[in-house]
Amino acid sequence: MAESRAHRVLAWLQCCEDLLLIPKAVRARAPMSAAIAGLAQKAGNLVPTSEPQTLHPWGGCARRDARWLSSDVGFMSLLLESITDILPILCVGLIWRLGDIRLWCQTTFAGALLMTLKGFVSWATVVPDAQGWKACKDRLGIDGLRYFREDRLVADMLADILLLEVRGFWFARSRRRLCADTMFSGGTSLSVLFCTSLCEASIMLSSGTSQRGAEEADALLPAIAQCMRYLLVALTVGNLVVPVLEGAQRAEAVALGVVVAVAVCNSPVLALAVDAWCRSWPVEDAAAPGLADTTPLSPTSTAALMGCARFTGEEDMEHNLVDLGKVLIPPPWSVGREYCYLRQHPLPEASAQKGVMQQLLAILRQSQEQLAKKEQKKLEMLKKEQADELVSAQRSDRFAEQRIQEALSDQQRMLNSRARRKRTQTLDFRQSGPSADGLLLASAMNAMKPSRSEGFL
Incomplete structure (x- = not known):
């Protein structure tokens, strides 16, 4: 099923490319534009509700009771959040x-998807935060409660969100002083996303150094990349644990944010879509050498990566294969295997099974053809026998008719x-007169007449 969805995504991207003919400048800026549009997810928290425990942005005018602008965030949490804010800049610069x-x-598209999902969840399910309604009232104050009891236009709410985000850089993280929460933590998911991207960039730094010559390679780059990965892991763990310990976020929201971020970043569908999006650019216009139409398959993407035995001719088969995308394996499981490659060709076992199935299918087709030929021969023989029987019956009918005609002719002749x-006899009798028999009969009758008269007397 995952393969079919990936093929549908690739077909959709190819159709969009053929229909829209997106220019190069638009292609380069589209992922960042999607990420910026996804960051507007906070508007989902501003859906008016009957209770005032929804999100509270800072209004345009100054408020006398603005206790919600103050911050009770600890030093460690503030330090972690400050470092986390620098992650997107470091990620963009390193990439x-x-x-x-x-x-x-991949980073910008994943961020756009995460923030769009965050906005939809915020719009659909608004729940109180971890500190409860009493702390929320203390933070909002009278003016804050009055703000949420009034109906606001969408434009005013968006302006308030923008002002809140801008003021958050000076008012000691005041943008966190909200009274609503969602199903998963948006800050956690974004921090995991950028940490994952930086981890992948550090892996690329190490691999690029190993591929260069000894005189061009920098011996410090692999060590720096390894230290960067350790720091990213520590920063991720701190962003997961510290907010929960301080009661700023719920543990289930943080855990769900990690799961959602990892699922979106390592989605095979997203990897295929990004690879297809990058392959659609001309090779001479690409900024990186990895955007050619045919990316050679990595040695880690062979059957040895999956723990399978090599078949005969597999090296030649892999030489002609290309990668359709790659997914980063998270650090705890990436022991010598940084990426999981998506290939167009199936695994060797599947190829062998496909060959066997093709042979069986050929044998089945051959047997079906033989059976069809036998049935055709039987049908032809049956038709021939029926034709012979019809001819013999016609011959018998003609012979019987001929015999009947001959018998009738003989009878007629007789x-x-x-x-x-x-x-002839009648004519002869008439021509010859009375015959001798007639004369004898007449003489006999004449002789008998006197004797009868004498006896009478």
Whole structure:
């Protein structure tokens, strides 16, 4: 099912490319624009509700009772948040230095998806924060409560959000002084996203150093990249633990934020979409050498990566394969395997099974053809026998008719001959007169007449 969804995404991207013919400048700025648009997810928290425990932005005019602008955030939490705020700048700068358009698009697209999902969840489910309603009232104050009891226009709410975000840089993290929460933590998901991107960038730094010559390679870069990964892991753990310990966020929201961020960043569908988006650019216009139409398959993406045995001719088969995307394996599980590659060709076991199935299918088709030929021969023989029987029956009918005609002819001749003989005898009798028998009969009758008279007397 995942493969079918990925093919649908690739087909959709190809269709969009053919129909829209997106220019290069628009292609380069589209991922960042999507990420910026996704950051407007906070508008989902401003859905008016009957209770005042929703999000409270800072209004345009000054408030006398602005206790919600004050901050009771600890030093450690403030330090972690300040470092986390620098992560996007470091991520953008390092990606720009490496010139990897794929990582740039993947990071910005993932951020846009996360923030869009955050906005939808904020609009759909608004729940009180971890500190409760009493602390919320103390933070909002009278003016804050009055603000939420009034109906506001969408434009005014968006302006308040913008002012709140800008003032948050000076008013000691006042943008966190909100009275609403959502199903997962947006700050946690963004920090995990940028930490993952920086981790991938550090891996690219290490691999780029190992591929260069000994005179060009910098021995400190792998060590710096390794230290960067350790710091990113420590920063991620701190962003997960400190807000929960201080009661600023719920543990389930933080855990769900990590799960959602990892699921979106390591989504195969997103990897395929980003790879297709990058491959649609011309090779000469690409900023990185990895955007060619055919990316050679990495050695870690072979059957050895999956723990499978090599088949005969697999090296030649892999030489012609290309990667359709790659997904970063999180650090706890990336022991010698940084990426999981998405390939167009199936695994060797699937290829062998496909060959066997094709052979069985060929045998089945051959047997079906043989059975069809036998049935055709039987049908032809049956038709031939029926034709022979019909011909023999017609011959028998003609022979019987001929015999009947001959018998009728013989009978007619016999009758005709008898009739002729009778006519001949009649004519002969009439021509020759009385016959001898008639004379004898007449003389006998004459002789008997006197004797009868004498006896009578």
